[in-house]
Amino acid sequence: MNEKTTMTRALDRALDHEAEKLLACIHCGLCVSACPTYLQLGDENDSPRGRLYLMRAAAEGRLPMTSRALAHHIDLCLGCRACETVCPSGVRYGRLLEAVRADLSRAGTTPGLWSVRFLLNHIFTSPARLRWFFAPARWLRRRAFARRWAEGKFLPARVRLALELLLATMPEEGAPRDERRTIPLVSSGRRARRVAFFAGCVARELFAHTNRATMDVLAAHDCEVEDPSDQVCCGALHAHAGEIETARALARRNIRAFERSAAETIIVNVAGCGAMLKEYSELLADDAEYAERARAFAARVRDVSEYLIEIGLRPGPRPLHLRVTYDAPCHLYHAQRVRTAPLEMIRRLPGVTFVPLTEAEMCCGSAGIYNLRHPELADRLLERKIAHLRRTGADVLLTGNAGCLMHLRRGVRRAGLSMRVLHPVELLALTYA
Amino acid sequence: MMSWIAELEAILGDEDVITDPERLLAYECDGLSIHKHLPSAVIFPESAEEVVRAVKVLARHRIPFLARGAGTGLSGGAVAVQGGVIFELARMNRILEIDYENQLAIVEPGVINLALTRAVADAGYFYAPDPSSQMACTLGGNVAENAGGPHCLKYGMTGHHILGLEVVLPDGTIITLGGHGADAVGYDLLGLFIGSEGTFGIATKITVRLMRQPQAVKTLLADFLSVEDASRAVSAIIAAGILPSALEMMDRATIEAVEASVYAAGLPTDAAAVLIIEVDGLEASVAYDAERIVEICRAHGARQVLVARDEAERTRLWAGRKGAFGALGRISPDLMVQDAVIPRSKLPEVLPEIYRIAARYGLRMANVFHAGDGNLHPNICFDGRNPEEVERVKAACQEIMHLCVRVGGSLTGEHGVGLDKIAYMPLVFTEEDLEAMARVRAVFDPEGRCNPGKVLPVRRCRAF
Numbered sequence A: 001m002n003e004k005t006t007m008t009r010a011l012d013r014a015l016d017h018e019a020e021k022l023l024a025c026i027h028c029g030l031c032v033s034a035c036p037t038y039l040q041l042g043d044e045n046d047s048p049r050g051r052l053y054l055m056r057a058a059a060e061g062r063l064p065m066t067s068r069a070l071a072h073h074i075d076l077c078l079g080c081r082a083c084e085t086v087c088p089s090g091v092r093y094g095r096l097l098e099a100v101r102a103d104l105s106r107a108g109t110t111p112g113l114w115s116v117r118f119l120l121n122h123i124f125t126s127p128a129r130l131r132w133f134f135a136p137a138r139w140l141r142r143r144a145f146a147r148r149w150a151e152g153k154f155l156p157a158r159v160r161l162a163l164e165l166l167l168a169t170m171p172e173e174g175a176p177r178d179e180r181r182t183i184p185l186v187s188s189g190r191r192a193r194r195v196a197f198f199a200g201c202v203a204r205e206l207f208a209h210t211n212r213a214t215m216d217v218l219a220a221h222d223c224e225v226e227d228p229s230d231q232v233c234c235g236a237l238h239a240h241a242g243e244i245e246t247a248r249a250l251a252r253r254n255i256r257a258f259e260r261s262a263a264e265t266i267i268v269n270v271a272g273c274g275a276m277l278k279e280y281s282e283l284l285a286d287d288a289e290y291a292e293r294a295r296a297f298a299a300r301v302r303d304v305s306e307y308l309i310e311i312g313l314r315p316g317p318r319p320l321h322l323r324v325t326y327d328a329p330c331h332l333y334h335a336q337r338v339r340t341a342p343l344e345m346i347r348r349l350p351g352v353t354f355v356p357l358t359e360a361e362m363c364c365g366s367a368g369i370y371n372l373r374h375p376e377l378a379d380r381l382l383e384r385k386i387a388h389l390r391r392t393g394a395d396v397l398l399t400g401n402a403g404c405l406m407h408l409r410r411g412v413r414r415a416g417l418s419m420r421v422l423h424p425v426e427l428l429a430l431t432y433a
Numbered sequence B: 001m002m003s004w005i006a007e008l009e010a011i012l013g014d015e016d017v018i019t020d021p022e023r024l025l026a027y028e029c030d031g032l033s034i035h036k037h038l039p040s041a042v043i044f045p046e047s048a049e050e051v052v053r054a055v056k057v058l059a060r061h062r063i064p065f066l067a068r069g070a071g072t073g074l075s076g077g078a079v080a081v082q083g084g085v086i087f088e089l090a091r092m093n094r095i096l097e098i099d100y101e102n103q104l105a106i107v108e109p110g111v112i113n114l115a116l117t118r119a120v121a122d123a124g125y126f127y128a129p130d131p132s133s134q135m136a137c138t139l140g141g142n143v144a145e146n147a148g149g150p151h152c153l154k155y156g157m158t159g160h161h162i163l164g165l166e167v168v169l170p171d172g173t174i175i176t177l178g179g180h181g182a183d184a185v186g187y188d189l190l191g192l193f194i195g196s197e198g199t200f201g202i203a204t205k206i207t208v209r210l211m212r213q214p215q216a217v218k219t220l221l222a223d224f225l226s227v228e229d230a231s232r233a234v235s236a237i238i239a240a241g242i243l244p245s246a247l248e249m250m251d252r253a254t255i256e257a258v259e260a261s262v263y264a265a266g267l268p269t270d271a272a273a274v275l276i277i278e279v280d281g282l283e284a285s286v287a288y289d290a291e292r293i294v295e296i297c298r299a300h301g302a303r304q305v306l307v308a309r310d311e312a313e314r315t316r317l318w319a320g321r322k323g324a325f326g327a328l329g330r331i332s333p334d335l336m337v338q339d340a341v342i343p344r345s346k347l348p349e350v351l352p353e354i355y356r357i358a359a360r361y362g363l364r365m366a367n368v369f370h371a372g373d374g375n376l377h378p379n380i381c382f383d384g385r386n387p388e389e390v391e392r393v394k395a396a397c398q399e400i401m402h403l404c405v406r407v408g409g410s411l412t413g414e415h416g417v418g419l420d421k422i423a424y425m426p427l428v429f430t431e432e433d434l435e436a437m438a439r440v441r442a443v444f445d446p447e448g449r450c451n452p453g454k455v456l457p458v459r460r461c462r463a464f
Ligand SMILES: Cc1cc2nc3c(=O)[nH]c(=O)nc-3n(C[C@H](O)[C@H](O)[C@H](O)COP(=O)(O)OP(=O)(O)OC[C@H]3O[C@@H](n4cnc5c(N)ncnc54)[C@H](O)[C@@H]3O)c2cc1C
Pocket: A027, A028, A029, A030, B030, B031, B066, B067, B068, B069, B070, B071, B072, B073, B074, B076, B077, B078, B089, B109, B130, B131, B132, B133, B136, B137, B138, B139, B140, B141, B142, B143, B144, B145, B146, B147, B148, B149, B150, B197, B198, B199, B201, B202, B203, B204, B325, B326, B414, B415, B451
């Protein structure tokens, strides 16, 4: 096998699988205006159609895998998959993106990822190391000086940004607080339903309060919850960064961990993780031993909003008296195609007035760790979002993804809006109090 | 002397002048990807002033150039056949002014068609021309192509909705066309510019007419067991003196593709053809027209005529119709769409003949089109990697074109001549006709640098 064929392998394989799904792009251009990077930059190369064109050129040998243009424009993609939602031809963009990123990573063309790769492959693969890694962060976010540092000028801009995002993981005023890493499991014997909870990696470390609210809500719906002990990070960050083999290894571990649980449904409250878990079947499609098990696993996964609507939502009696708006996480709306459940949920909360948000299905710029890697573009998208948010006059903004929560909270605070940013289950939990 | 690239960089900034061949690749074609030519550079102006300055640099260096909106064009119009510079106008996307009192808006050329309608919807207005690509295509591209759309049957093409233009000519002069009331004083240069396919200059500001949303709208879906029956129903509706706001036909291959896509609209996949018919206006007349349309469709063999129950159902039908072209991408890797106009009354005769031509060449064909206008869009599904099949596609297209011209039709309804239809121009125009057009073009662009190689055949190089 010559070098070129080895290097384009993942893309080629994805293409074989997708039998024409890259070729399915007939270049109609209907997707360009759905693409946040194109709307900001106006460059065909930063549109879905343009990126697919570059991929096709690489697959057909018109561009080498070491092409800087290819690496650059693929790197600037948010992976939000808004293009999939509008593509009439059914192009599976997300899948092709993962494949080309894996190839680029192997070709060593992906820019500036050394430290990120180390974290992904050596820290995020082990719950124990993650815990060690995040312990100082949890300590830091409670310190008054952290805010001063974040607002000060003496730290490098990126460090300040990371600090701001960390501060944005703190629970909002009035929302349930919890610093415990262990999930306060619900199990009182004769519960009507059994579910297994996917606790997430960053979520377990920094969003214990959101996990806690999820438990409260599930308890109120007569669910008995398990927290399978061997579960690990879902691997989404890895897959998006081109570390596809690590993602597969994590997927196999999760599949084994959840196979040991008798619960029919696996509940997840982070959109990005949910999308990944539901796509394990595709990630492991070539794995003889795991392909079928991955399909069975994926079929059990539900976003918490989706599940609650499925079993019949029962909000608590306490009226909230709030104007609430909703921003759809891309990995819920575009990737999982869970579109109405969160809205349905909000509509049924007592005392809540729903105000729609313009461009609610457009990426806020958070996109995993995109906001740390491309802060300038991420901030432009955030500003666009904040401008729309300002016009809603809402008291509360809901969104069901950890990354978006941090990014939006940071944006809302910087803009001086008096708006709380919560996960939908956090608001729902308040109705039971 | 400084190189023209350096001069452009001095005006726009290094970032906004692309010359790296790898980054130019995506600009080698537009929505019709069979024509591929690499430009020498792509630039991203953000104001009319930057356009003027860049055009002047290119004039001094005698470099060809062309404007590009969203690149959804289907005739190879935004392709740099002779190299040169592409002005990517996507960043000039501001709505400058909305004036409800005078029912107009002033926009930059990169504003997306649907974005304008969205911006005025809450106030009860809309921008009428609605190409199926409206979620992506730009108003600049619409002006250049005199774009149509389903609702142009009643409301007219883009040309009927443009009140004024600011245009940068190929020598860098900036002029204003129209914009002084309903009747043009002097020559109607505005009318001349609209539909000139980017060969007269670059539009940098556009004044458009806004319309009041109609009081009532009804959308009907009629399904037929033969394409001929559906065609006869089309003629009969118009002959009955009804002017629907839209009258669209989709055949079975199209319906199947749409129903398999994200735009599935609940269309009957066992029908040979469906008509989507919309009537709008005052409550009472809409109800009356809708009833008559139902009767006419039934009389012409419609199996079923459904009326959309609410706005959501209406939107779904239209999303299905507008996603149809893209949905056909599911059938094969490449798609060749034709765009011919025939007298409406010839539909029952021409349509079956078009299917026969496709069958003769062993090609898969799908038809989805503006039936009310007789504006056909035969789509041929093929695989561009197979050169022999490409040859068959070309031959079939040629036969279809000849057929349409023979029954008194024309080469293009709305997609323009661009690069793709040049070869057919002599079918409908004499030497003298073409010569007159060439002279008009020379008035705007004496050096032939503005979107060269489009619309008019270059007679010296080609023998027709
Ligand atoms: C799925 C699909 C459906 C379509 N449906 C329709 C339809 O229903 N009706 C219809 O009419 N067309 C339709 N089209 C064709 C196309 O969308 C239209 O021709 C549209 O007007 C092109 O706009 P654009 O911004 O993409 O222009 P581009 O493709 O970028 O450019 C088209 C031409 O306009 C010129 N141009 C662009 N901007 C300017 C400017 N500011 N000044 C001067 N010249 C300029 C370019 O040089 C080029 O010649 C469809 C296309 C697709 C892919």
